[in-house]
Amino acid sequence: MSMTNLQANWDAVKFPDNLTVLNKIQDVTFRKGGQVSLYGADMDRIATTGQVFMSAPTAKIMSGNPAQFMGIAAGTTGTLLATHKDAKLATGGDILYTLANAIFEDAQTNGAHGSWGACSADFKAISSDGVTHPLSFTRA
Amino acid sequence: MGEAARPDAVLIPSSCKRGSNSREKIHSILDIAEPALGVDKAAGEHAYYRSVPFTSPDGSSYNLATRDPYDTFLHPTGHPREKQPRYRWEDGEGGIRFGFLIESEVIIGQSR
Numbered sequence: 731m732s733m734t735n736l737q738a739n740w741d742a743v744k745f746p747d748n749l750t751v752l753n754k755i756q757d758v759t760f761r762k763g764g765q766v767s768l769y770g771a772d773m774d775r776i777a778t779t780g781q782v783f784m785s786a787p788t789a790k791i792m793s794g795n796p797a798q799f800m801g802i803a804a805g806t807t808g809t810l811l812a813t814h815k816d817a818k819l820a821t822g823g824d825i826l827y828t829l830a831n832a833i834f835e836d837a838q839t840n841g842a843h844g845s846w847g848a849c850s851a852d853f854k855a856i857s858s859d860g861v862t863h864p865l866s867f868t869r870a
Numbered sequence: 871m872g873e874a875a876r877p878d879a880v881l882i883p884s885s886c887k888r889g890s891n892s893r894e895k896i897h898s899i900l901d902i903a904e905p906a907l908g909v910d911k912a913a914g915e916h917a918y919y920r921s922v923p924f925t926s927p928d929g930s931s932y933n934l935a936t937r938d939p940y941d942t943f944l945h946p947t948g949h950p951r952e953k954q955p956r957y958r959w960e961d962g963e964g965g966i967r968f969g970f971l972i973e974s975e976v977i978i979g980q981s982r
Contacts, residue, residue, distance in 0.1 A: 735893060762921075782923075809939075825896060828918060828939040858946035859953055866918040866939045867896045 736817035737825060743791065745832065745853075746808020754794035756848070758812045760827055760865055763787040787865050789829055789853040796839035796849035806834040810853055813870065822869060830864040831856045876908035879941060879957050879969035882919070885930040886964065903935035906966065926965050 743752045763786040768777035789810055793799060810832040816823025832853045841847035855864040880903055888898035903909075903917035919935035922943045926932055934943050945951040957969030 737893065825893060826916070830940055857942075858940075859942040859944040860947070861922050861924075861944055862934060862942040863920040863922065866920040867900075868916040868918045868939070869897065869900055870916070 733820045733823035734817045735823075737814040737823075738817040739815045740812055741815050741824075742811060742813040744809075744811040745802075745834070746806055746810075748809070748811065752791065752793060752795075752798055754798075755791065755812075756794060757790075757792040758814070758827075759790040760812075760829065761788045761790075762863065762865060785863065787829065787855040787863065789832065789855070790850060791853075792848060792850045794846055794848055796837075796841070796847050799837040799849045799851040800839055802834050802837065802851070804834060804836060808832060810855075824870040826868045826870055828866045828868070829853065829855050830866070831858060832864070877906065877960075877968040878936065878971045879943075880906045880935045881922075881924075881926075881932045881959070881967040881969065882906075882935060883926040883928060883930045883932060883965040884921075885926070885928055886966075899933055899935070902966065903933075906962075906968070907935060907937055909937060928965060932967075 740755045740758050743755045743758060744750055745752060764782045765784055765786060766780045767783050769779040770777040810829040812827045814825045832855045835852045835854050837849060837851045839849040857864055882899055882902055886899065886902055887895040889895050899919050900917055903919055907917050909915045909917050915937050917935050917937060918939040919933045922932050922934045924932050942956065944953045945956055956971060958972045960968045962968055
C-alpha cells in the first residue's frame, strides 16, 4: 500500500525514555518555537528587519489517563518520542518525532461531570550545544 | 558506499525541501539524507534531521541529518571541547555537505 500523505492518530508516545509508554493519547503538539525579534528605528513605523535570535521548542500532550501525567515531577528531563501514524497505516508513511532534552513542565487535569477525564502535559526543550534543534524528524 | 566511508552527518540546505506541507518537506529531506548517510533500514537505522541556524551560500538555512537523533552540530555543553566543531566538512553537490567526526583530531590538537 502506498503512502496516503495523510497522518492520523499517535502511537509509541514515550517519555522520559524509550521504555516508558504514555497511553490514551488524544492529541500531540510539537512547536519548533521560533521567536521573531523585530527591529525598527529612525522614521520607521513598522519594523524593517525581523530575525529569529532564539527558539523555544515546546510540546503538549493530551491524554485520557490523567494519573500518568500527574505522577511526573516537574523538571523531569528525558526524550519525548511520538509517532504520527500514516492515515491508512501504509509502510513508510509514519512520521517519528524525537524531542531530545525535553523537560516536563506542568500537568493539568480536568473532568466535567458526566464526561471523560482528561489531562494535558507541557514540555519545554533545550539544546545540548546551543545550536542544534532538539526536535528531529524521521520516518518509518 | 562502504561502511567506513559513511559520513557521520550531512548538512542539507532547506532549499532542497520540496512540497507544500511539512510531511512532504520531511520526506524530501529524508530522500536525500538516507542515501547520503548510508542508512541501513534493514538494520533498523534511520536518518534523523533537525535545523541548525547557519546559512548556506544560497541563503537558506541548513538541516543537520545524522543516524542518531542525539547527535549535535557542535560538542555539547559540558564536553571538554564545548561548542567547538565535531565534524570535518566536505562539500558535495547541490550545497550538501558531508561531515566526519573529528573528535580524535581535536584531542590531538588540544594537547599541543
